[in-house]
Amino acid sequence: MSNPLQCYAYGRGSDWQAICVDLDVAVHGTSFDEVKDSLRTSVELFLSAVADLSLEDQREVLSRTTPQYIRVKLALLARLPWTSPGWARSEGFSLSLPQPAQV
Numbered sequence: 001m002s003n004p005l006q007c008y009a010y011g012r013g014s015d016w017q018a019i020c021v022d023l024d025v026a027v028h029g030t031s032f033d034e035v036k037d038s039l040r041t042s043v044e045l046f047l048s049a050v051a052d053l054s055l056e057d058q059r060e061v062l063s064r065t066t067p068q069y070i071r072v073k074l075a076l077l078a079r080l081p082w083t084s085p086g087w088a089r090s091e092g093f094s095l096s097l098p099q100p101a102q103v
Contacts, residue, residue: 004094021066
């Protein structure tokens with residue numbers, strides 16, 4: 001069973017960004033669906049690369065996460081009901097991958 005990874009996407013119009021705060025992996029795209037799919041692919045590639053490292057290096061790489069203040073900011077933004085068209089839309093989501101890193 002895999003643990004879901006906490007992720008956030010935010011953007012407006014055709015300017016979107018998404019980040020997996022548990023791994024500090026981020027992507028940019030033109031829509032929510034695009035960045036969500038791109039982030040899943042990037043996280044899978046990241047974890048595949050990490051799997052090729054020694055156990056000590058895996059622990060070191062996987063212990064680096066997004067700074068706490070950014071995690072809190074994104075979590076708060078995802079919960080606020082933005083109604084003005086001038087504000088960016090923000091959404092939190094989880095990624096569940098079939099084979100998590102072995103650490």
